[in-house]
Amino acid sequence: MRIVDVCAFYSPFGGGVRTYVEQKMRIGPQLGHEIVILAPGDEDRVIERGPNARIVTLKSPRFPLDRKYWYFASERQLHQALFALAPDFVESASPWRSAGQVAQWPGPAPRSLVMHADPLSAYAYRWLGDVFSRETIDRQFNAFWEHLRRHSRRFDLVVSANASLSRRLADGGVAHTTTIPMGVQPGVFSPALRDPALRAQLLAACELPDSATLLLGVGRLAPEKRWPLVIDAVNAASHDRPIGLVLLGEGREKRTILRTIAGNPHIRLFEPERDRTHFARIMASADALVHGCEAETYCMAAAEARASGTFAILPDLGGGADHAADGAGLTYRSGDPASAAQAIRQVAQTRPQPSGHTRTMDAHFEELFAAYEAICAARIDALAHRAA
Known part of the structure; x- marks a missing residue:
């Protein structure tokens, strides 16, 4: 055809x-x-x-x-x-x-x-x-x-x-x-790409030791992605234990997100990683992916996290929630920073390992x-x- x-x-x-x-x-x-x-x-x-x-x-x-x-x-x-x-x-x-x-x-x-x-x-x-x-x-x-x-x-x-x-x-x-x-794109993402040295490097960029929890956020800097909610949830969860967040993205909400970060050294905003091989290493090296958008039709970032053996913290509505099935992630009430913070605390405490098949x-x-x-x-x- x-x-x-x-x-x-x-x-x-x-x-x-x-x-x-x-x-x-x-x-x-x-x-x-x-x-x-x-x-x-x-x-x-x-x-x-x-x-x-x-x-x-x-x-x-x-x-x-x-x-x-x-x-x-x-x-x-x-x-x-x-x-x-x-x-x-x-x-x-x-x-x-x-x-x-x-x-x-x-x-x-x-x-x-x-x-x-x-x-x-x-x-x-x-x-x-x-x-x-x-x-x-x-x-x-x-x-x-x-x-x-x-x-x-x-x-x-x-x-x-x-x-x-x-x-x-x-x-x-x-x-x-x-x-x-x-x-996901086949042959790119794998748990075998997890790199302790890269993880330590990313945590160091957040001014944290490698004993801290490393969270990764990936996506456009747009209002519907709810990155301020994610940042607020990470800040709240960090009162209990050291947590770093590396956010990879670009878009029109950059200034708003930087204001929300407010100079917190444990939360870093970087440009998207366009080298797919290096991005796959970053994804596999995080302790968990965290996402805020309940309007995803599929949520490719969550699918790539699952393929990388990286646990995902996701809103309970929209396409992202599908990727939490079969023990691959944990959901929280969409739009609720307190619920997201509780999910982050739970993941930081238990460091769960995901399971399940990833569709290509x-x-x-x-x-x-x-x-x-x-x-x-x-x-x-x-x-x-x-x-x-």
Whole structure:
């Protein structure tokens, strides 16, 4: 199949979507498919990524809230590009504007909506959850639910990476919803990469001895990631025992996070580690990963921690919670720094070792593309039946 991924939030500057796209372009051709990433950019351009894999960018405006991204401003331009590419299957990788543009495309190919974002959890539930129930918030944001319901009827499949989001979508009337979990890049993360010298070095950067507990935080510096909550929880837990936190990330909330750290020498904020081999050593060398975001659709950092043999401290809602199953982590009440602090204390005291299997991204794409093939086959059978 020629699979065209209409990827509104792809950026060459990094992020989880770019990681996912890179894996798709690697694995898809191995499974016999042609992968085309159709993304907005500064210019019309084709970037070849090997046999049967390429990125096609359409000249588009920059996204005003984050200049690392662009957006599809013209539905007509997008539709013309899809007709020119003649896909066998079309994906929309965003539930926002581009989902409607893909739904309205009059071409014949079947299509899917892949929920790489959970906007209600990232924004509405986080902003209003201390005052209103989720049911009340959902009623107030019915326009967004109706947007999803309306477009889902034009898609053959709506893909979610975690069971919790899939249930919410189905309960909200979003059609054709299924769960296909993602996974980690194979051959990169391993408990065997744990390095006591590197662990001691990271603790020394936090002005702590190697007898202290080393926590690792990984992710964008964005409001929905709740890094101030994590920092407050670490500060509270540190009253009982020495704990260091190394936070790897970049983003628009950097100043806010530095103000929250307030010069605490035991909490250090560093730029993301872009060398995947060295990052895997860091992940395996931490005593635990700590995460604050309950709006993750999958939580790649938690999956990579599990693959590294590193325990995870996670909120009890969203995709992160799935990675605490089978003894691989411990959950706390989402949005509650006191609950997070108690979980950190427990992990610092007991130093648990995780267990359980880690799914790979290869398995994710095998399952995803098999679902697409089944939809295409069913459509061909239906057309043949009508012709007969």
